[in-house]
Structures are given as structure tokens and as C-alpha cells.
Amino acid sequence: MDLHVVVLAAGKGTRMKSAYPKVLHRVGGRPMIERVLDRARELGATSTTVVVGHLATELKAALSSRRDLTFVVQEPQLGTAHALLTAEPSLASANGTMLLLSGDVPLLTDETLRNLIATHRAAGAAMTVVTADVERPLGYGRIVRTGEKIARIVEDKDATPAERAIREINSGIYAFELDGLFDAVRTIASENAQGEYYLPDLVAIYRQRGSGVETVTVAHPREILGINSRAELAAMNHIVKQEKNAALMASGVTLEDPATAYIDPDVEIGPDTIVHPCVTIEGGTVIGRACEIHSGARITHSRLGDRVTVLDHSVVANSHIDDESSIGPFAHLRNHVTIGSHAKVGNFVEMKNTKFGEGSKSGHLAYLGDSVIGKNVNIGAGTITCNFDGKQKHVTTIEDGAFIGSDTQLIAPVTVGERAYVGTGTTVREDVPSGSLAVSAGKQRIIHGWVDRKRGGTDGS
Ligand code: UD1
Ligand code: CA
Numbered sequence: 532m533d534l535h536v537v538v539l540a541a542g543k544g545t546r547m548k549s550a551y552p553k554v555l556h557r558v559g560g561r562p563m564i565e566r567v568l569d570r571a572r573e574l575g576a577t578s579t580t581v582v583v584g585h586l587a588t589e590l591k592a593a594l595s596s597r598r599d600l601t602f603v604v605q606e607p608q609l610g611t612a613h614a615l616l617t618a619e620p621s622l623a624s625a626n627g628t629m630l631l632l633s634g635d636v637p638l639l640t641d642e643t644l645r646n647l648i649a650t651h652r653a654a655g656a657a658m659t660v661v662t663a664d665v666e667r668p669l670g671y672g673r674i675v676r677t678g679e680k681i682a683r684i685v686e687d688k689d690a691t692p693a694e695r696a697i698r699e700i701n702s703g704i705y706a707f708e709l710d711g712l713f714d715a716v717r718t719i720a721s722e723n724a725q726g727e728y729y730l731p732d733l734v735a736i737y738r739q740r741g742s743g744v745e746t747v748t749v750a751h752p753r754e755i756l757g758i759n760s761r762a763e764l765a766a767m768n769h770i771v772k773q774e775k776n777a778a779l780m781a782s783g784v785t786l787e788d789p790a791t792a793y794i795d796p797d798v799e800i801g802p803d804t805i806v807h808p809c810v811t812i813e814g815g816t817v818i819g820r821a822c823e824i825h826s827g828a829r830i831t832h833s834r835l836g837d838r839v840t841v842l843d844h845s846v847v848a849n850s851h852i853d854d855e856s857s858i859g860p861f862a863h864l865r866n867h868v869t870i871g872s873h874a875k876v877g878n879f880v881e882m883k884n885t886k887f888g889e890g891s892k893s894g895h896l897a898y899l900g901d902s903v904i905g906k907n908v909n910i911g912a913g914t915i916t917c918n919f920d921g922k923q924k925h926v927t928t929i930e931d932g933a934f935i936g937s938d939t940q941l942i943a944p945v946t947v948g949e950r951a952y953v954g955t956g957t958t959v960r961e962d963v964p965s966g967s968l969a970v971s972a973g974k975q976r977i978i979h980g981w982v983d984r985k986r987g988g989t990d991g992s
Contacts, residue, residue, distance in 0.1 A: 533627030559768065630706055661704040795814065823839075829845075833849060854872045856875065906931045939958075951964065
């Protein structure tokens with residue numbers, strides 16, 4: 532049976548006080564609407580329509596890589612019923628069930644949505660509402676029942692004191708049968724406290740006509756939390772973070788201080804890995820077993836093998852580190868760095884787009900960019916690849932077992948052959964053949980008595 536999804540995301544999000552669309556603010560490291568759109572994809576939606584309005588151009592641009600979406604523009608924004616009507620042309624030839632999601636409700640699970648669709652279809656309902664029992668229903672629409680059955684939904688601003696006491700709320704998530712839906716939505720009026728066309732009014736309309744309206748209640752009200760303010764955004768991120776931390780600890784990861792472990796939901800970490808305080812791990816990073824990640828590290832879009840050590844205040848981005856290697860403190864790997872196993876990258880070493888072979892070492896103060904470095908290479912302190920000539924980037928190749936003395940500049944493109952030796956302070960402009968020594972620093976000269984003669988002493992007096 533066809534399943535169509537409509538996502539409402541046209542609202543202004545006034546309380547965010549943001550120049551960006553509300554639904555692009557990040558929950559668990561990703562724009563919240565991406566999480567909602569993932570649900571549609573997961574459920575195998577036949578079509579997904581996104582209703583945009585406020586900052587429509589920015590929102591469409593941010594979602595342009597999603598090829599499976601149809602955008603419709605709601606302008607002006609006259610309420611949730613009006614928003615749904617703007618999706619009518621894109622669903623003109625559609626039939627079956629339609630799932631209505633909200634771009635600002637990102638924690639819904641596939642399980643709840645599958646349950647919603649199954650309940651809706653089994654009952655042959657025209658509309659099924661996802662509800663939740665909450666401690667503090669303030670601001671939400673309340674579910675008014677007659678006996679067991681839902682009778683209508685009343686918005687917070689229109690509710691009587693007795694209705695305000697109801698703790699069962701509308702999540703704003705629904706399943707509808709498309710047959711006759713838009714004609715029914717058109718009968719919704721805007722005589723209410725906000726002068727808006729309220730989609731929840733459809734419950735009373737359907738009930739009066741004798742069409743079936745069902746409800747499903749979520750087990751965990753956190754699932755239907757919406758975001759309307761920065762405080763709610765922070766609270767939701769806190770929930771997501773705590774759940775991730777709990778799952779990691781249950782799977783055998785040590786978090787020395789869960790309160791300051793910032794680990795995105797899509798990160799994977801193997802057992803016996805230890806995460807010290809104040810660590811950030813993001814963007815689908817995968818970390819193996821028995822690694823140790825020290826304070827202040829930020830690891831993003833990267834892959835670490837087993838028993839890797841990342842020392843304090845290192846940044847690892849879009850990079851790959853093999854088993855038993857050690858990085859940092861204060862190291863920076865970015866833009867596709869690959870570190871072989873048993874390698875060591877020490878203090879103040881920056882690498883960019885570089886392959887660094889198994890067992891190689893760069894202990895201190897180096898910049899290695901656009902380089903291909905073999906196995907068991909030793910890079911001395913102060914080594915710099917001069918990879919940029921002002922116009923283009925060039926490759927530096929250093930073959931297995933080579934030794935690069937301290938304070939060396941390698942002017943790319945250049946190759947240092949296997950087991951070659953580059954003396955301290957060399958500017959390498961030409962290839963160094965395998966097994967040979969390259970030196971370019973001039974012979975040291977001593978001029979006796981120069982200081983007293985020329986300068987009258989070293990203290991300048
Ligand atoms: C809505 C429901 C309320 C429910 C709550 C759950 C209505 C009238 N009320 O209230 O019963 O408890 O959600 O979170 O539906 N939107 C548009 N166009 C519009 C107006 C809104 O696209 O003209 C979008 C918003 O961007 C948002 C969603 O619809 O994604 C919900 O709108 P919002 O204004 O946040 O509704 P609530 O007042 O929260
Ligand atoms: Ca809302």
C-alpha cells in the first residue's frame with residue numbers, strides 16, 4: 532500500500548530568534564529536519580513533500596542533496612491546515628495513507644510510526660492522532676475524549692480551565708487516508724484565538740461525519756518533543772547525548788565524565804575504549820577497541836583502529852588512524868590523512884591530505900601536506916613540506932626508511948628515496964636518490980672575537 536509523507540516546515544520559529552530556518556538547527560549534530568526526513572526514507576515512503584515558507588530558499592538549498600523530496604511553498608503561513616492544503620497539488624494523483632510529520636519534532640522513532648500506520652490501517656480510520664501523556668501539557672493541543680473515543684482537540688490558547696487540566700496532548704503527528712482528505716480540510720474555519728486554520732479541528736469534523744478517528748499514545752513522551760526555543764534545543768540535545776552515553780557505557784565504553792562527553796548519536800566506539808573528560812566525537816566517526824581519547828580532543832568524520840591513543844587537545848578531521856598509533860598532544864590531522872599502524876604523531880604536528888606509513892614518526896613541530904610518506908620514516912622537528920607554490924599544490928614523496936633531519940624544507944614536487952638521509956637544516960629542491968645523503972646548509976664558519984669587535988659585547992652595552 533502506498534505511503535506518502537508530508538513534512539510541515541513553513542513556520543517562522545519566532546522564539547528561536549534566528550536568521551536561519553528553525554528546522555536546520557542541529558540535534559545530535561545534524562539539522563533536526565534531516566532526522567525527520569530519515570524516518571520517511573526508513574518507512575519506504577512513496578513520496579515525501581516538504582512544506583516550506585519562512586526562509587524557503589535557504590531551507591531548500593540546505594536540503595538540495597536529497598533527491599527524493601518535493602517542495603511546496605506556503606506563503607503566507609495561515610496555520611497547519613492551510614499548510615497541508617499547499618501540499619494538495621503534489622499529491623493530486625496519490626492515494627493510500629499519508630503520514631504528516633513536523634520538521635521540528637525530530638526524536639520520533641520508526642517503531643512509533645510503524646505502530647501508527649498499523650493501528651490506522653487495522654481500524655480503517657480516516658485519521659489517527661499520535662498523543663502523549665505528559666506532566667506539563669502547557670502550550671500543546673489537548674485531547675478531549677467522550678468515553679474512550681477522541682472527540683476533538685482544543686488548542687492551549689482556546690482551552691477552558693477544565694480542558695487545560697487535561698494531560699493528554701496532541702503531538703501534531705497524524706496518519707490520514709488521502710481519499711477525501713483535502714475536501715475535509717477545506718471546511719476548517721479560522722475562528723479561534725489565533726485566527727489560524729488549525730489542522731487538529733479535523734478530528735471534530737470527521738467525528739461529526741461518523742468517519743473513524745483513532746489515537747496511538749507514545750510510551751516515551753520525549754519522542755514527540757518539539758523545538759520552539761533555544762532552551763528546548765539545548766534540552767533536546769542533552770536528552771540525545773545522555774541516551775548515547777548510556778548506550779556506549781552499556782556496550783563497554785568507559786566515559787570518565789559522561790557530563791562532558793559530547794558524542795554524536797551516529798558515532799561507534801568499541802569496548803574498553805576510554806574517553807576522558809571534555810572530548811567531542813562527531814560525524815559518524817568509528818573508533819575501535821581499547822583506544823584512549825584524552826581531554827580536549829575533537830574527532831570528526833574519522834575512523835580509528837584498535838588501541839589508538841589520541842592525546843590531549845588534538846583535532847582529527849576526515850582522517851583514518853590504524854591500530855596502535857599515537858597522536859598528539861596538540862596534533863591536527865585534517866582533510867584525508869591516513870596514519871598507518873604503530874605510527875607516532877607528536878606535539879604541534881599538522882598533517883593535511885597525507886598518507887603516513889606504518890611505524891613512521893613525526894614527534895614535534897612539523898607541517899606535512901599533500902605527502903606520501905612510507906614505512907618507518909623519521910621526520911625531524913621543524914620539518915615543513917612546501918606544498919604550495921602560490922598557484923598549485925604539489926606532492927612530497929618520502930619512501931620507506933628515510934630519515935629527514937630537523938628543520939628541513941621539502942620543496943614539492945620532490946621525492947626522497949628509500950633509506951635516504953636528509954641532513955639537518957636542508958632545503959630539499961631536487962629528488963634525493965635512495966640510500967644517499969642530501970645536505971644544503973653551508974659549512975659553519977667561526978669568526979673569533981667578532982662580538983667584542985663589532986658590537987661591544989652581547990648585552991648591547
Ligand atoms: C501544533 C498543534 C498542537 C500540537 C503541537 C505539537 C495546531 C494548530 N496545533 O501546535 O495541537 O499540540 O503542534 O507540537 O496544529 N507550520 C506550517 N505552516 C503554518 C503553521 C505551522 O508549516 O502556517 C508548521 C510549523 O513549521 C511546525 C508545525 O507546522 O513544523 C507545527 O506548527 P506550530 O506553529 O509549531 O504549532 P504548535 O503551536 O506547536
Ligand atoms: Ca511547535
